[in-house]
Amino acid sequence: MLILDCPCCGVSGEETEFHAGGEAHLKRFGPGSSDAEFHDYLFTKENPKGVHLERWRHANGCGKWFLAARDTMTLEVYGTYSAQTTEPPQDIKDKISAKRPGWSWREFS
Amino acid sequence: MSDAKSALPGARYEGFVKLREMGLQGMITLRGDLASAKLAAAVQTATGTAVPGQRQIVTEGDRAAAWMSPDELLLLVPYAEVADIIAAIETALAGEHFLAVNVSDARAMFRLEGALCRDAMAKLSPVDFSEAAFCPGDFRRSRMAQIAAAMWMPDGQSLQVICFRSVAQYAFDLLSAAAAPGSEPRLYG
Secondary structure, three states: OOEEEOOOOOOEEEHHHOEEEEEOOOOOOOOOOOHHHHHHHHHOOOOOOOEEEEEEEOOOOOOOEEEEEEEOOOOOEEEEEEOOOOOOOHHHHHHHHHHOOOOOEOOEO | OOOOOOOOOOOEEEOOOEEEEOOOOEEEEEEOOOOOHHHHHHHHHHHOOOOOOOOEEEEEOOEEEEEEEOOEEEEEEOHHHHHHHHHHHHHHOOOOOOEEEEOHHHEEEEEEEOOOHHHHHHOOOOOOOOOOOOOOOEEEEEEEOOEEEEEEEEEOOEEEEEEEHHHHHHHHHHHHHHOOOOOOOOOOO
16 A cells, blocks of 8 residues: 655545556657657556656546656655656655665666 | 425434535535635635635635635535626636636535544545544545545534535445444544
């Protein structure tokens, strides 16, 4: 069971109040991209054992989307942050680095 | 005009807390920039209250304004006045980016009364209902078993719940079962 803090409404809620929305920080490839790029955008997702960045929605709550950094192995939540960002905030990166030195996730580390 | 009826008119249950359906209640969803002075003035005119802070509800007589999300309020007003109030909001906010919708007939409202109302609600929602975390003035959206619900405490002895009208019977059955005599969890009282 995860306890997530919604950065939009400030609720510290348990997992069943939220809905997971897949990988965070997706770079979209739409019209004009190659078939290979579009395929990878649709189907090639990160599935790490360890640090993972995900989208979540506060479905039974304020209804807003946000992003979460968590660990798929220990279920520790490193932090949640605004969906209106292109990379995790430095303080969350620092928290992950403290627990998992040398971590990386796509282009972030 | 058609004869408006609430979801479960007069539905009641008496267990270790009293449960009743609240009847027709005017509700307006107001979305927009909650920091805007124009919106604050429109809320003041509609409900006689200020714009509530994050996860708060402010009450004035038979009216209230509740914080639903960073860009959404729920205004509770007398059922018969909803159309006039929406017209006034639309005039006051002309030119702003906003939305005011009558959701009165899309919702159902229930009230739990009794010293153990926190205990009954705690069976259904993953929310900390202790006095330290939830007290009159707080407004919490969460779930009640399988359905979305919003709750607040009008006073220390009662708890009010709003859910979608389409699940009103389910909500009433849930709350009745949670209030069944002899099933008090006594977490909080």
